[in-house]
Amino acid sequence: MVDKERLEAYWKKNLALIRNILIIWFIFGYVLAIIFVEPLNNIKLGGTPLGFWFAHQGSIYVFVALIFIYAKLIGKIDKEFDVEED
Amino acid sequence: MSLQVTTYIIVGLTFALYIGIAIWSRAGSTKEFYVAGGGVHPVVNGMATGADWMSAASFISMAGLIAFMGYGGAVFLLGWTGGYVLLALLLAPYLRKFGKYTVPEFFKTRYYSDGAAIVAVICLLIASTTYIIGQMTGVGVAFSRFLGVSNNLGVLIGMAIVFVYAVFGGMKGITYTQVAQYCVLILAYTIPAIFISLHLTGNPIPQFGLSSGFEGSDMYLLEKLDHIVKDLGFASYVNTPRLSKLNMFVYTMSLMIGTAGLPHVIIRFFTVPKVRDARSSAGWALVFIAILYTTAPSVAAMARLNLHATVNKAVVKGGDVFAPESSILIDERPNWMKRWEVTGLLKFTDKNGDGRIQYYNDKSKDKDFLAKAEAAGWKGNELSVNNDIMVLANPEIAKLPNWVIGLVAAGGLAAALSTAAGLLLAISSAISHDLLKNMFMKDLSEKGELMAGRIVMACAIVVAGYLGMNPPDFAAGTVAIAFGLAASSIFPALMMGIFSKTMNRQGAIAGMIAGIGVTMLYVFAHKGIFFIKGTEFLGLFGGKPNFFLGIEPNAFGTIGAIVNFIVAFAVKNMTTPVPHDIAEMVESVRYPKGAGAAVDH
Known part of the structure; x- marks a missing residue:
């Protein structure tokens, strides 16, 4: 039973992490780049409107970072709950 | 050395490299054939996935598409990268843990039914076949435009090369050739972009060039571009969405979840040794993809600006774009235009007979603009440009040496061949493993299955080649x-x-x-x-x-x-x-x- 609880706790923690990362993914992929692009375009980054910059470049950098952040954090959780591969 | 000879040498060298790798990495077992032995390093797998993913369309067409769509082109940039986050978080590690060779195999076991596997096989075959035709036509296009051979001969040569390394090497041969193809295609994409960025903005990094000042003026590059397209009656570059906000939203989402669900991408994550490698490998794949995908919007904006600057002198010098002397004289048009007119990708007709080319949006809804155009004696847009020109003619527009043009040809071919090979593997494993071994010929020996895999792959190449020469609707x-x-x-x-x-x-x-x-x-x-x-x-x-x-x-x-x-x-x-x-x-x-x-x- 203890083992089962440990695994359940691991899965819960994993799902929470996935949810949090996907929220950030959604913010950069959709909220900043599509939904609120006009107001953001009033802010200029150099000569580039910010909303346009996220849509054409910035969000892609965030996507890359998110995968590595997830891989690192879930690796730690794997260790914590002893479900790591040998 | 002439352009043709240089191009032949560069393309020939890359092909020799691919075949060399194929000989070195022959597959000896079904495990090597389907998942490259399962021991591919995550960074290597990431690079191979990048090449697998970036198709002829990504390489040749995407920047041109964005150049004419402006902001709305973000659906492709976001959609074809954001899917990797879903893949890394939601699918790749679990499918890797599941430990099978193919996607339909997952359906068969998880949904305990051959029916589910068959639906998956059908989806896979339709999706992959549609996709591969585009690659084969891409090979034909690259050959005929750069090497002066006919479209069909180009497809045949491409088929022969893929045959050598995909049929003999399976996933193992494909993976290591894709690493080489990634290097070729990314160099071919970024080198012209660096020179163009340097030329237009003084900044050698195209990603930064997009936000830099436009050389020789007090405006930023994007400001200048937005200004000039509006002056010529086109929609704003930085503010125009694709149809509507809702449409952009669902379009981006479709491409993201579609990316995560494409079987030829998913099977790549069966090749790494561990679950944690599947996670990081998706990250590396996106790193290698992002190098091209963050360069593309710069290429798009700069190529569009270059195009307008070529046909209308007032774009760079300032002044009245409607003044008669602003439009370029037909006799003075640059050589690259003449070269691409032959291919039909670039066409002009002197509608008002003034010996100059006017390039503007004659379908603009702005009545003031149309009135001005008419007052200037313009009788309709005189230039039509195919999207693909934006990448293909880039080195010539930027006056780069011949070897760069040869490299772009090799890059287009690398992009098309690497994607074709990945798709062929997905098709072949669906038929030889999911249909034959798992359903209809369960007593097939490993050797027999390997042979079946190779025969199916060979047949798939012939079919894909035929469809590439005679593309169906x-x-x-x-x-x-x-x-x-x-x-x-x-x-x-x-x-x-x-x-x-x-x-x-x-x-x-x-x-x-x-x-x-x-x-x-x-x-x-x-x-x-x-x-x-x-x-x-x-x-x-x-x-x-x-x-x-x-x-x-x-x-x-x-x-x-x-x-x-x-x-x-x-x-x-x-x-x-x-x-x-x-x-x-x-x-x-x-x-x-x-x-x-x-x-x-």
Whole structure:
């Protein structure tokens, strides 16, 4: 039973992490780049409107970072709950 | 040395490299053939995935598409990168833990039914075939435009090269050739971009060049571009969405979940040794993809600006774009224009007979603008430009040396061949492993299966080559068909297979069929049944295009996926629950511990 609880706790923690990362993914992929692009375009980054910059470049950098952040954090959780591969 | 000779040498060298790698990495077992032995380093796999993913369209067409769409082009940039986040978080590690060779195999085991596997095989074959035709035509295009051979001969040469390394090397040969192809294609893409960025903005890094000042003026590059396209009656570069905000939203989502659901991408993650490698490998794949995808918007903006600057001198010097002397004289047009006129990708007609070329938007809705154009004696737009020019002619526009032009040819070929090889492997494994070994010829020996895999691959190459030379109508529908199918059927079924312990066979199959049904119905209503002209049936739905909330057919995969989820859960609740051992298996897939290398059962 203890083992089962440990695994359940691991899965819960994993799902929470996935949810949090996907929220950030959604913010950069959709909220900043599509939904609120006009107001953001009033802010200029150099000569580039910010909303346009996220849509054409910035969000892609965030996507890359998110995968590595997830891989690192879930690796730690794997260790914590002893479900790591040998 | 002439351009032709230089191009031949560069393309010849890259082909020799691919064949050399193929000889070095022959596959000796089904495990090597399907998953490259299962021991590919995550960074190497990431690079191979990058080459696999970036197709002829990404390399040749995407920047041009964005150049003319402006901000709206973000659907491709976001959609074709953001899917990797979903892949890394939701699919790759679990499918790797599951430890099978193919996607239909997952469906067969998880949904304990051959029916589910067959639906998956059909989706896979339709999506992959549609996709591969585009690669084969891309090979033909690159050969005929740069090497002066006929389209069909180009496709034949491409087929021969893929045959050598895909049939003999299987996934192993494909993986290591893709690493080489990635290097070729990324150099070919970034080198011209660096020079153009340097030339236009003084900044050698194209990603930064996009936000830099425009050389020789006090304006920023994007400001200048936005200003000039509006002056010429086109829509704003930085503010124009693709149809509507909602359409952009669902379009981006369709491409993201479609990316995560494309079988030829997913099978790449069966090749790494461990679950944690599957996670990081998706990250590396996106790093290598992002190098091209963040360069593309710069290439797009700069190429568009270059094009306007070439035909209208007032663009750079300032002054009145309507002044007669601003438009370029036909006799003084640069050599690259003459070279590309021959291919038909660039055309002009001197409608007002003034010996100059006027390039503007004669369909502008701005009446003041049209009045000004008329007052200047302009009688309609005189130049038409194919999207592909924006990448293909880039080195010439930037006056780069011949070897760079040769490299672009080699890069286009690398992009097309690497994607074709990945698709061929997905097709061959679906037939030889999922249909033959797992269903119809269960006593097939390993040696026999390996031989079957090679024969199927060889046949697939011939079919793909033939379709590449004679593209059927549906070849034009890669985004609608391949991404539509992956988004509306494969992705939801995989998600539910991993994250729901209760999803059963009936629910999954009903969901997939409903998802595909709705998506294809919408696509075919607009574009004809399998894209055959004259079979459109929009009339059934009131006759107005994009009748569902203004969403275009290419973007409809998202809606299909939603339908899939709803139907699957509804049917699940009405039918027999999932067997106990399957629920246990789903549970075990959740924990990385105990994942051996990908195994056959």
